[in-house]
Amino acid sequence: MTRRVVQIINQSLLGVKYRYNSIKMPRLPISCRLLVISDIIVPFIYSPHLRERFPNIGLLIGCGDLPYYYLEHIVSMMDVPLFFVRGNHDKLVEYGGAQNRNAPGGGSDLHRKVVNSGGILLAGVEGSLRYSNSTYQYSQFEMWEHVFRLVPGLLANRMRHGRFLDIFVTHAPPNGVHDKEDLPHRGIRAFRWLIQTFKPGYHFHGHIHNYRPEDAIETKLGPTRVINAYGYREMLIQIG
Ligand SMILES: [Fe+2]
Numbered sequence: 001m002t003r004r005v006v007q008i009i010n011q012s013l014l015g016v017k018y019r020y021n022s023i024k025m026p027r028l029p030i031s032c033r034l035l036v037i038s039d040i041i042v043p044f045i046y047s048p049h050l051r052e053r054f055p056n057i058g059l060l061i062g063c064g065d066l067p068y069y070y071l072e073h074i075v076s077m078m079d080v081p082l083f084f085v086r087g088n089h090d091k092l093v094e095y096g097g098a099q100n101r102n103a104p105g106g107g108s109d110l111h112r113k114v115v116n117s118g119g120i121l122l123a124g125v126e127g128s129l130r131y132s133n134s135t136y137q138y139s140q141f142e143m144w145e146h147v148f149r150l151v152p153g154l155l156a157n158r159m160r161h162g163r164f165l166d167i168f169v170t171h172a173p174p175n176g177v178h179d180k181e182d183l184p185h186r187g188i189r190a191f192r193w194l195i196q197t198f199k200p201g202y203h204f205h206g207h208i209h210n211y212r213p214e215d216a217i218e219t220k221l222g223p224t225r226v227i228n229a230y231g232y233r234e235m236l237i238q239i240g
Contacts, residue, residue: 029240038063038206038229050077063206064171071104082107087171088128114153124169147190164198
Protein backbone atom coordinates (compact mmCIF):
# COMPACT_ATOMS: atom_id res chain seq x y z
CA MET A 1 0.00 0.00 0.00
CA THR A 2 2.86 2.35 0.87
CA ARG A 3 4.37 1.76 -2.59
CA ARG A 4 1.04 2.60 -4.28
CA VAL A 5 0.69 5.85 -2.31
CA VAL A 6 4.28 6.81 -3.24
CA GLN A 7 3.47 6.13 -6.92
CA ILE A 8 0.36 8.33 -6.75
CA ILE A 9 2.28 11.17 -5.07
CA ASN A 10 5.16 10.95 -7.57
CA GLN A 11 2.71 11.11 -10.48
CA SER A 12 0.94 14.10 -8.90
CA LEU A 13 4.28 15.81 -8.41
CA LEU A 14 5.04 15.58 -12.11
CA GLY A 15 1.91 17.65 -12.75
CA VAL A 16 2.74 20.17 -10.05
CA LYS A 17 6.32 20.55 -11.32
CA TYR A 18 5.16 20.92 -14.93
CA ARG A 19 2.49 23.45 -14.04
CA TYR A 20 4.55 25.61 -11.73
CA ASN A 21 8.05 25.34 -13.18
CA SER A 22 7.17 28.02 -15.72
CA ILE A 23 5.93 30.48 -13.09
CA LYS A 24 8.58 32.90 -11.93
CA MET A 25 8.02 33.33 -8.22
CA PRO A 26 9.39 36.54 -6.73
CA ARG A 27 12.01 35.12 -4.38
CA LEU A 28 13.98 37.30 -2.06
CA PRO A 29 16.99 35.57 -0.56
CA ILE A 30 16.61 34.96 3.15
CA SER A 31 19.56 34.54 5.45
CA CYS A 32 19.03 33.43 9.03
CA ARG A 33 21.36 32.28 11.79
CA LEU A 34 20.11 29.05 13.37
CA LEU A 35 20.82 27.42 16.69
CA VAL A 36 19.88 23.74 16.46
CA ILE A 37 20.01 21.64 19.63
CA SER A 38 19.55 17.94 20.26
CA ASP A 39 19.99 15.01 22.65
CA ILE A 40 22.25 16.42 25.39
CA ILE A 41 22.33 19.44 27.65
CA VAL A 42 25.29 21.64 26.77
CA PRO A 43 26.42 23.52 29.92
CA PHE A 44 27.32 26.78 28.19
CA ILE A 45 23.90 26.79 26.49
CA TYR A 46 22.09 26.14 29.78
CA SER A 47 23.61 29.30 31.20
CA PRO A 48 22.64 32.95 31.79
CA HIS A 49 25.26 33.99 29.19
CA LEU A 50 23.59 32.20 26.31
CA ARG A 51 22.72 35.36 24.41
CA GLU A 52 26.28 36.71 24.53
CA ARG A 53 27.63 33.33 23.40
CA PHE A 54 25.20 33.17 20.44
CA PRO A 55 24.36 36.70 19.22
CA ASN A 56 22.12 37.27 16.19
CA ILE A 57 20.26 33.95 16.31
CA GLY A 58 17.00 34.25 14.36
CA LEU A 59 15.51 30.78 14.75
CA LEU A 60 15.80 27.89 17.24
CA ILE A 61 15.27 24.26 16.26
CA GLY A 62 15.07 21.32 18.69
CA CYS A 63 15.60 17.79 17.34
CA GLY A 64 14.44 15.90 20.43
CA ASP A 65 15.56 14.02 23.55
CA LEU A 66 15.91 17.29 25.45
CA PRO A 67 14.16 18.27 28.70
CA TYR A 68 11.38 20.78 28.27
CA TYR A 69 12.92 23.06 30.94
CA TYR A 70 16.13 23.23 28.86
CA LEU A 71 14.22 24.28 25.73
CA GLU A 72 12.24 26.79 27.79
CA HIS A 73 15.45 28.30 29.11
CA ILE A 74 16.81 28.71 25.59
CA VAL A 75 13.66 30.25 24.12
CA SER A 76 13.21 32.65 27.04
CA MET A 77 16.83 33.80 26.85
CA MET A 78 16.95 34.17 23.06
CA ASP A 79 13.42 35.51 22.51
CA VAL A 80 13.13 34.10 18.97
CA PRO A 81 10.82 31.34 17.58
CA LEU A 82 11.51 27.75 18.64
CA PHE A 83 10.27 24.80 16.57
CA PHE A 84 10.86 21.33 18.01
CA VAL A 85 10.13 17.64 17.60
CA ARG A 86 10.22 15.10 20.43
CA GLY A 87 12.65 12.20 20.65
CA ASN A 88 12.20 8.64 21.90
CA HIS A 89 13.40 9.62 25.38
CA ASP A 90 11.02 12.57 25.79
CA LYS A 91 8.19 12.24 28.27
CA LEU A 92 4.47 12.85 28.11
CA VAL A 93 4.80 14.84 31.36
CA GLU A 94 8.00 16.26 32.79
CA TYR A 95 7.65 16.41 36.56
CA GLY A 96 9.54 18.71 38.88
CA GLY A 97 10.52 22.32 39.36
CA ALA A 98 7.84 24.94 39.81
CA GLN A 99 5.43 23.16 37.46
CA ASN A 100 4.84 19.95 35.53
CA ARG A 101 5.28 20.38 31.80
CA ASN A 102 4.01 18.45 28.79
CA ALA A 103 5.76 20.76 26.31
CA PRO A 104 8.31 23.55 26.46
CA GLY A 105 6.60 26.90 27.01
CA GLY A 106 7.16 29.25 24.09
CA GLY A 107 7.96 26.46 21.63
CA SER A 108 5.96 25.13 18.67
CA ASP A 109 5.61 21.39 18.13
CA LEU A 110 6.51 20.65 14.50
CA HIS A 111 5.39 16.99 14.42
CA ARG A 112 3.32 16.33 11.26
CA LYS A 113 3.14 20.06 10.55
CA VAL A 114 4.27 22.31 7.71
CA VAL A 115 4.84 25.90 8.85
CA ASN A 116 6.16 29.18 7.48
CA SER A 117 8.32 31.12 9.92
CA GLY A 118 9.29 34.48 8.49
CA GLY A 119 9.50 33.06 4.97
CA ILE A 120 11.39 29.89 6.00
CA LEU A 121 9.39 26.73 5.25
CA LEU A 122 9.70 24.02 7.92
CA ALA A 123 8.21 20.56 8.49
CA GLY A 124 8.89 17.88 11.07
CA VAL A 125 8.38 14.35 12.37
CA GLU A 126 9.07 13.18 15.93
CA GLY A 127 10.35 9.92 17.38
CA SER A 128 12.42 6.90 16.45
CA LEU A 129 11.69 3.33 15.39
CA ARG A 130 9.77 1.34 18.00
CA TYR A 131 11.95 -0.92 20.15
CA SER A 132 10.09 -0.73 23.51
CA ASN A 133 6.73 0.37 24.91
CA SER A 134 7.71 4.02 25.44
CA THR A 135 5.99 6.89 23.71
CA TYR A 136 7.33 8.64 20.60
CA GLN A 137 8.35 5.39 18.93
CA TYR A 138 6.87 4.20 15.63
CA SER A 139 7.12 1.45 13.02
CA GLN A 140 8.48 2.22 9.55
CA PHE A 141 4.86 2.07 8.32
CA GLU A 142 3.73 4.66 10.91
CA MET A 143 6.62 6.91 9.85
CA TRP A 144 5.31 6.70 6.27
CA GLU A 145 1.92 7.86 7.61
CA HIS A 146 3.55 10.83 9.35
CA VAL A 147 5.41 11.80 6.18
CA PHE A 148 2.34 11.42 3.94
CA ARG A 149 0.49 13.77 6.32
CA LEU A 150 3.02 16.49 5.34
CA VAL A 151 2.53 16.13 1.59
CA PRO A 152 -0.52 18.43 1.11
CA GLY A 153 1.29 21.24 2.94
CA LEU A 154 4.42 20.72 0.85
CA LEU A 155 2.41 20.88 -2.38
CA ALA A 156 0.71 24.06 -1.14
CA ASN A 157 4.17 25.52 -0.44
CA ARG A 158 5.22 24.80 -4.00
CA MET A 159 2.17 26.62 -5.37
CA ARG A 160 2.47 29.59 -3.00
CA HIS A 161 6.23 29.97 -2.69
CA GLY A 162 7.74 28.13 -5.66
CA ARG A 163 9.47 25.51 -3.48
CA PHE A 164 8.33 22.61 -1.32
CA LEU A 165 10.41 22.92 1.82
CA ASP A 166 13.49 24.62 3.26
CA ILE A 167 14.13 22.75 6.53
CA PHE A 168 13.05 19.21 7.46
CA VAL A 169 13.34 18.50 11.20
CA THR A 170 13.26 15.00 12.69
CA HIS A 171 14.65 13.12 15.65
CA ALA A 172 15.73 9.95 13.80
CA PRO A 173 18.02 10.05 10.76
CA PRO A 174 17.00 9.05 7.23
CA ASN A 175 17.69 5.50 6.10
CA GLY A 176 21.32 5.07 5.07
CA VAL A 177 22.57 8.44 6.37
CA HIS A 178 24.24 8.67 9.81
CA ASP A 179 22.13 5.70 10.99
CA LYS A 180 23.22 2.41 12.58
CA GLU A 181 22.24 -1.23 12.18
CA ASP A 182 20.61 -1.79 15.59
CA LEU A 183 16.82 -1.34 15.60
CA PRO A 184 16.64 1.78 17.84
CA HIS A 185 19.11 3.67 15.64
CA ARG A 186 18.05 2.40 12.23
CA GLY A 187 17.20 5.18 9.74
CA ILE A 188 13.71 5.96 8.45
CA ARG A 189 12.89 5.03 4.86
CA ALA A 190 10.08 7.59 4.59
CA PHE A 191 12.46 10.43 5.56
CA ARG A 192 14.85 9.48 2.78
CA TRP A 193 11.97 9.44 0.30
CA LEU A 194 10.78 12.88 1.45
CA ILE A 195 14.29 14.32 1.07
CA GLN A 196 14.80 12.83 -2.39
CA THR A 197 11.32 13.87 -3.56
CA PHE A 198 10.92 17.36 -2.11
CA LYS A 199 14.61 18.33 -1.87
CA PRO A 200 14.67 20.61 1.19
CA GLY A 201 17.82 22.67 1.58
CA TYR A 202 18.48 21.25 5.04
CA HIS A 203 17.51 18.21 7.10
CA PHE A 204 18.37 18.39 10.80
CA HIS A 205 18.11 15.27 12.94
CA GLY A 206 19.40 14.02 16.29
CA HIS A 207 19.26 10.59 17.99
CA ILE A 208 22.71 9.44 16.80
CA HIS A 209 25.27 10.29 19.47
CA ASN A 210 28.65 11.22 18.05
CA TYR A 211 31.54 10.30 20.30
CA ARG A 212 34.32 9.84 17.78
CA PRO A 213 35.80 12.64 15.66
CA GLU A 214 35.55 10.48 12.53
CA ASP A 215 31.75 10.16 12.84
CA ALA A 216 30.03 12.01 9.99
CA ILE A 217 27.90 14.91 11.15
CA GLU A 218 26.95 16.26 7.72
CA THR A 219 26.17 14.37 4.51
CA LYS A 220 24.80 15.56 1.18
CA LEU A 221 21.76 13.68 -0.11
CA GLY A 222 21.18 15.25 -3.53
CA PRO A 223 21.00 18.99 -2.89
CA THR A 224 19.98 18.48 0.76
CA ARG A 225 22.49 18.97 3.59
CA VAL A 226 21.64 16.26 6.15
CA ILE A 227 23.05 17.42 9.50
CA ASN A 228 23.26 15.56 12.80
CA ALA A 229 22.57 18.23 15.44
CA TYR A 230 23.75 16.12 18.42
CA GLY A 231 24.68 18.67 21.10
CA TYR A 232 24.26 21.82 19.06
CA ARG A 233 24.91 23.34 15.65
CA GLU A 234 25.09 27.05 14.99
CA MET A 235 24.94 28.00 11.34
CA LEU A 236 23.98 30.74 8.92
CA ILE A 237 21.59 29.44 6.28
CA GLN A 238 20.80 31.01 2.91
CA ILE A 239 17.44 30.40 1.29
CA GLY A 240 16.33 31.58 -2.12
FE1 LIG B 1 16.86 9.43 20.61
